[in-house]
Amino acid sequence: xxxxxxxxxxxxxxxxxxxxxxxxxxxxxxxxxxxxxxxxxxxxxxxxxxxxxxxxxxxxxxxxxxxxxxxxxxxxxxxxxxxxxxxxxxxxxxxxxxxxxxxxxxxxxxxxxxxxxxxxxxxxxxxxxxxxxxxxxxxxxxxxxxxxxxxxxxxxxxxxxxxxxxxxxxxxxxxxxxxxxxxxxxxxxxxxxxxxxxxxxxxxxxxxxxxxxxxxxxxxxxxxxxxxxxxxxxxxxxxxxxxxxxxxxxxxxxxxxxxxxxxxxxxxxxxxxxxxxxxxxxxxxxxxxxxxxxxxxxxxxxxxxxxxxxxxxxxxxxxxxxxxxxxxxxxxxxxxxxxxxxxxxxxxxxxxxxxxxxxxxxxxxxxxxxxxxxxxxxxxxxxxxxxxxxxxx
Numbered sequence: 500x501x502x503x504x505x506x507x508x509x510x511x512x513x514x515x516x517x518x519x520x521x522x523x524x525x526x527x528x529x530x531x532x533x534x535x536x537x538x539x540x541x542x543x544x545x546x547x548x549x550x551x552x553x554x555x556x557x558x559x560x561x562x563x564x565x566x567x568x569x570x571x572x573x574x575x576x577x578x579x580x581x582x583x584x585x586x587x588x589x590x591x592x593x594x595x596x597x598x599x600x601x602x603x604x605x606x607x608x609x610x611x612x613x614x615x616x617x618x619x620x621x622x623x624x625x626x627x628x629x630x631x632x633x634x635x636x637x638x639x640x641x642x643x644x645x646x647x648x649x650x651x652x653x654x655x656x657x658x659x660x661x662x663x664x665x666x667x668x669x670x671x672x673x674x675x676x677x678x679x680x681x682x683x684x685x686x687x688x689x690x691x692x693x694x695x696x697x698x699x700x701x702x703x704x705x706x707x708x709x710x711x712x713x714x715x716x717x718x719x720x721x722x723x724x725x726x727x728x729x730x731x732x733x734x735x736x737x738x739x740x741x742x743x744x745x746x747x748x749x750x751x752x753x754x755x756x757x758x759x760x761x762x763x764x765x766x767x768x769x770x771x772x773x774x775x776x777x778x779x780x781x782x783x784x785x786x787x788x789x790x791x792x793x794x795x796x797x798x799x800x801x802x803x804x805x806x807x808x809x810x811x812x813x814x815x816x817x818x819x820x821x822x823x824x825x826x827x828x829x830x831x832x833x834x835x836x837x838x839x840x841x842x843x844x845x846x847x848x849x850x851x852x853x854x855x856x857x858x859x860x861x862x863x864x865x866x867x868x869x870x871x872x873x874x875x876x877x878x879x880x881x882x883x884x885x886x887x888x889x890x891x892x
Contacts, residue, residue, distance in 0.1 A: 503827060504528065506659040507644055509632050509670060511538060513607070514795025514812030515663035516614035520558050521820030522661070523623040530655065531624065532646050534631040534664075538615065540608020541742050543689040544721050544728030546571075546706070547610070550890045551810035552600035554817040563613045568605035569720045571706045574880075576872065579711030582759040586872030588880040590706070597881060598888040604706060604719045606691070606728060610809070632664060635673040635791060642790055659829045660791045661819065663812070666778055667740065668797035674788045680778040683802050683855065685714075686735040687777055688746050689728075690769040694720060697727045698764050709762050712861035714754075716762055717806075729765060731755075732803070734859060738776045746772035777802050779852060782845030787837045790829040794819065799844040804854035805887070807847050815840055817892050843890070 504527045508519045511533035519529045547555070547568070555561055572591040577584055590602040618624050630646040630653075642660045646653050662670030666680050694702050701707070701718055709716040714733035721728045733754060748771065755766045779800045786793040795812030818839050822832040860868050875883065 503658060505657045506530070506661060507532065507642075507655055507657040508661045508663060509644070510663035510665060510795075510797075511535070511611075511615075511626060511628075512663060512665065512795065512812075513610060513614065513809045514797075514815060515661070516611065516618055517554070517558070517813050517816035518661050518663055518794055518819055519624050520614070520617055520621065521554075521816050522659075522823065523621045524558075525820050525824045527623065527659070527823070529624045530657070531618070531626045532630040532632065532644075532655070533626065533628050536629040538611065538628065540606065540612060542607030542611075543687070543730050544604055544691075544719065545607050545610065545809045546806040547603040547605060548807065548810050549594055549598035549600035549602060549888045551813040551817075552603065553891065554813050556600070557817075558617065560613055560617060563616065564603060564605065564610070567609040567613070567722055568603040569704050569722075569724055571602050571604050571704060571719060573705040574708065575705055576708045576710065577759075578869070579709045579715070579758045579762065582761055585710065585869050586875065586877075586880055588877045588884075593881075594888070598885075599891075604721060604728070606721045606726075607809070609722065632662075632669045635660065635670060637673075637789055637791075658790060659823075659833075661794050662791065662797050663794040664797050666780075666796045666800040668793065670791065670793060670797060673791060674786065674793060676783055676785070676793075678780060678783070680780055680800060682738040683777040683779060683852070684734055684736075685732050685777045685802065685855065686737050686774055687803070688731045688733065688751055688772050688774045690772050691721070692727045692729060692765070692768045694725055694727055697768050698761065700761060701727050701765050709758070710858055710865075711758065712859060712865065715858045716766075718765060727765075729769065730803075731766070732777070732858075737774075738778075740776070742775050743773045744775065746774040748772060779848065782841070782848050784841075785837065786841065787830075787833040790833065792819070792833045792836060798840075799848050801848045801851040802855055803851070804858060805847060805851045807851065807887070811844055811847055814890070814892070815844070821892060847887070
């Protein structure tokens with residue numbers, strides 16, 4: 500059928516675009532299908548930890564990323580009400596020395612744009628927008644995927660299908676996974692503030708984490724320091740799908756009225772906020788069925804308390820490329836991909852969920868957390884992250 504090394508990737512997010520690039524490097528003709536009619540730079544800032552940077556480096560993306568990212572020099576953790584320093588660790592050159600790669604912070608849209616530019620330069624990849632996955636049909640020697648656009652359906656035949664279509668993945672049912680996503684009890688609010696309108700302390704090239712009993716705030720410079728990314732994660736009952744629900748500026752300012760003046764000032768600099776409910780799932784026991792595999796949030800959605808959502812999707816893509824590089828037995832290669840990734844991704848999922856309770860602890864639990872961070876110090880905190888950041892494929 501002329502499809503010996505053909506692949507369909509469902510979804511043009513971070514995981515899908517990275518997967519398309521590594522598959523093209525492995526000799527595949529790749530067709531990406533994305534349900535959005537236009538790719539816009541949506542989302543919040545994200546952290547590109549050393550464990551995913553070597554994959555992006557192998558794709559030749561680091562020079563482009565450095566033009567729009569910031570290399571974080573450190574992490575500083577403080578109490579939300581008092582601004583008392585609880586802990587932290589060095590990054591910058593220390594991250595390169597310890598984990599073999601830099602630690603970048605970047606807006607999700609800027610990362611997606613860099614990946615898209617690489618995709619457009621790769622002749623073996625095509626991208627179709629406005630195509631929603633409707634069905635996957637297993638055939639004796641290939642896969643048939645059905646996509647719709649304005650009610651019009653097309654059938655696409657391919658040797659391999661990678662579903663990177665997010666937490667609400669329609670491909671999960673084909674793989675045999677039916678568990679619903681779980682609301683975490685937290686809602687994330689995001690904004691981007693021009694650096695010249697933000698407090699001077701917020702412009703320092705570091706990742707700042709403020710902890711309180713009912714929420715936490717993360718902020719750091721992005722876009723080569725021109726903007727400040729701010730994400731506030733608050734405990735709340737609002738549980739809607741979507742990335743870009745408008746948030747009430749007055750409401751969020753009232754929510755922070757009891758926090759330290761430094762963080763209140765930063766929150767008050769924002770003219771607009773967007774919010775999204777945080778969902779995840781317990782780890783699944785399989786991601787593949789024949790020549791079909793899940794990747795990224797479709798396989799292992801996680802709350803952002805370890806800042807590893809994008810990094811784990813990029814790791815998925817890297818392992819996928821390795822497993823498929825020198826074989827035409829795609830079901831066997833996908834099983835190998837599943838075996839390599841299931842346990843590690845599950846660990847990150849579980850610890851991300853547990854970290855939510857640690858971040859938002861109160862009373863004696865919070866006191867114990869604060870004491871533990873002080874005892875650990877910078878070197879202890881770095882050691883505690885070795886399993887995550889030093890990982891190589």
